Amino acid sequence: MTKTFQNFIGGQWVAPSDGAYFENRNPADTTDLIGRFPLSTAADVEKAVASASRGFATWRRTPAPARGDILRRVGDMMTKRKDEIADLMTREMGKPLTETRGDVQEGIDTAYYAATMGRQLHGRTVPSEMANKWAMSFRRPIGVCGIITPFNFPMAIPTWKMFPALLCGNACIFKPSEDVPHTGHVLVEIMLEAGLPPEVIQLVHGTGEAAGAAIVNHPLIPLISFTGSTETGRIVGEVCGRMHKRLSLEMGGKNAMLVFNDGDLDLALDGVLWGAFGTTGQRCTATSRLVLQEGIHDEFLTRLVDRSRSLKLGDGRKQGTDVGPLINGSSLSKVERYVDIGQSEGADLLTGGKRPTGKGMDKGFFFEPTIFARVRAGMRLEQEEIFGPVLSVIRFRTTDEAFAVNNDVKYGLSSSVYTRDVNVAMRAMNELDNGITYINAPTIGAEAHLPFGGVKQTGNGHREGGWEVYEFYSETKVGYLDFSGSLQRAQIDNYLGTPD
Ligand code: UN1
Numbered sequence: 001m002t003k004t005f006q007n008f009i010g011g012q013w014v015a016p017s018d019g020a021y022f023e024n025r026n027p028a029d030t031t032d033l034i035g036r037f038p039l040s041t042a043a044d045v046e047k048a049v050a051s052a053s054r055g056f057a058t059w060r061r062t063p064a065p066a067r068g069d070i071l072r073r074v075g076d077m078m079t080k081r082k083d084e085i086a087d088l089m090t091r092e093m094g095k096p097l098t099e100t101r102g103d104v105q106e107g108i109d110t111a112y113y114a115a116t117m118g119r120q121l122h123g124r125t126v127p128s129e130m131a132n133k134w135a136m137s138f139r140r141p142i143g144v145c146g147i148i149t150p151f152n153f154p155m156a157i158p159t160w161k162m163f164p165a166l167l168c169g170n171a172c173i174f175k176p177s178e179d180v181p182h183t184g185h186v187l188v189e190i191m192l193e194a195g196l197p198p199e200v201i202q203l204v205h206g207t208g209e210a211a212g213a214a215i216v217n218h219p220l221i222p223l224i225s226f227t228g229s230t231e232t233g234r235i236v237g238e239v240c241g242r243m244h245k246r247l248s249l250e251m252g253g254k255n256a257m258l259v260f261n262d263g264d265l266d267l268a269l270d271g272v273l274w275g276a277f278g279t280t281g282q283r284c285t286a287t288s289r290l291v292l293q294e295g296i297h298d299e300f301l302t303r304l305v306d307r308s309r310s311l312k313l314g315d316g317r318k319q320g321t322d323v324g325p326l327i328n329g330s331s332l333s334k335v336e337r338y339v340d341i342g343q344s345e346g347a348d349l350l351t352g353g354k355r356p357t358g359k360g361m362d363k364g365f366f367f368e369p370t371i372f373a374r375v376r377a378g379m380r381l382e383q384e385e386i387f388g389p390v391l392s393v394i395r396f397r398t399t400d401e402a403f404a405v406n407n408d409v410k411y412g413l414s415s416s417v418y419t420r421d422v423n424v425a426m427r428a429m430n431e432l433d434n435g436i437t438y439i440n441a442p443t444i445g446a447e448a449h450l451p452f453g454g455v456k457q458t459g460n461g462h463r464e465g466g467w468e469v470y471e472f473y474s475e476t477k478v479g480y481l482d483f484s485g486s487l488q489r490a491q492i493d494n495y496l497g498t499p500d
Contacts, residue, residue: 003035005181007044007205008188010051011198016206017043024181027094027325028315028364034092037181040206042214048173048202049220052144055199056171060141062197067167068118073194074163075111078104078155081190087317089154089183094324094364095279096316106156107187109448110465114163117470121168129494132484139474141169142246146215146224148175148208148236151327152282154183160448160464161225161248162191166200168473173202173221175212179327181205208232222246223473225464227284230385230411230457237460248462248472250453252385253284253413255443256406258428260399261295263418267440269300271416272391273307275442277323277369281389282331284458285414285436285444289375289382290393291405297395301373305351308369313356315364325364326388332365335388339370342381347372347392377405385411399424407433413454414443435459 004021006013016038026032038044059067078085086100095103123138145165149158154176162172176184188203204211208228216224216239226236227250240247257275259268275287292300316324326332332355339353352370355361367389375382375392382392396402406415414436417428425439435454436446446452451463462472482488 002033005035005037005185005205007038007040007048008192008201008203009044009048010202016040017047022178022206024092024179026091026364027327028317028366029360030363032091034182037178037185038205040204040211042210044204044206045173045211045214045218048204049144049218051199052171052173052202053220055197055201056141056143056169059166059171059197059200060169062169064121064167064169065118067169068115070195071111071118071163071167072115074191074196075108075115077190077194078108078111081186082108085155085183085186088186089180090316090324092182093151093154093180093327094316096321096324099279100316103153103156106153106448107159110156110159110163113449114167117164117167117467121470121474123476128480129490130482130484130488132482133488134481134483135478136481137476137478139168139470140477142473142475143170143222144220145170145172145473146175146218146221147172148212148215148224148226148228149177149184150228151177151179152279152284154180155187156448157227158184158187160452160469161227162201164469165223165225165473166196168470170223170473171200171202173204173215175204175206175215178205178207216240217243219243224248225472226250246472247460248464249460250284250464251458252411253286253454253458254288254383254385254409254411255285255414255416255434256289256291257287257416257418257443258291258396258402258406259293259296259300260402260417260419260421260424261293262420263296264420264440265296265300265303268418269303269307271418271442272304273311275416275444276391277308277311277389278444280323280326280367282327282387283444285446286387287416287443288386288391289405290391291396291402292393293402294395294397301350301393305371308371309351311369313358313361313366313368323369323389325366328365331388332367335367335386335390338381338384338386338388338390342372342375342379342390342392345379345381346374347379347381348374352389377408383409399427403428403431407431410457411454412456413458414438414446416441416443435463
């Protein structure tokens, strides 16, 4: 019997108002049906907003350290269930267990960080211009937050958004990607079991076009946090701009790894394989461009092609699997389309470029790790986000040339530089147009307690993770306290004047 899952709205597990459901299947074996999940509509979102507004009214009055204690318990419970969650996550989205364990760990780290922030949600006290007057700032929550998340980090990304939102005193309406509803379900179950008041969290399953759009367009949701494609982010941004909503966008990437002649090539080789083909290339931080200096270009490429051919494709739940499937059929078609584009642009397909033929491979959305050489800056293959296991290799001569290749794309999430020259490394930190630059490490692997995000069309100026995200989920309020007993006029009464 296929299990049917429900939304969590108004403090209870409930069926969607239309009674319609979608199927969630294992991308490594599409005959494996995980469950049926609600196809929610605007009517479900309406109920969720009404309930979350009630939840917000009481939660905002709960002291921040007490809110943090609940998130600490969430972290404890995730720790206990880490292997079980990793297994169900791999089943629904495909990446190998080592990676899904890391994904859960990122959520645990975020929970414990949030717990400590409960006692640190500080503002500032600064001197006033006047005697007997205090001036200070402090944080207030914002309200009901709309949280819309992608499939590639089914636990980490929702926690990055919701834990800081909740710690600051907001309520959340959570719509996980329709490719990973099971992990979203388990996360909400854990939050409730840890003691989060039921109306503070609402889980609304469904598609972006229906449930997601209803959240973005709802007038009583003043804040939206969205991770997904730059195209969808643009639509979300237009609506939020029109409705004056606070919005955090985390979108595409076209991240480059620059390997210089003096770099540690063994290290860079491990780094690029992990960066390009980890999560089957479906990370916004994935290494999708490898920029090699001419002195090491040929040797490095030969070694890379060799190593990438030995990566083992398969079911992420099986021991020894290096690369799992893509998430779904449309993602697979997109990757195939880009292989055609690369070839028609004149790039050299060195390895991969097709679906594997091994046993059972036709049951899932598998695609071989793919490497294109002789890619020139400006080709579509080099400029556009593919979100799959496709790596473009570009040759360079000078440092300036390498930096220009890195910067000449519309995205700006992460970059990576392999060199032993401290001057080049420091210049890269200063000159590469990305939110994150790694030296002697690949473009992936951001840690939960540092700000995460990118420049240009990767984002809209906000950061997730670390301390900065707490600014996004709270509003600064300023208080002046005048205890002089007389009218003190700012800028006038204490003005000392400029000497003539
Ligand atoms: C993403 O690719 O959407 O830095 C997030 C990393 C992970 C997060 C990636 N910690 O690769």
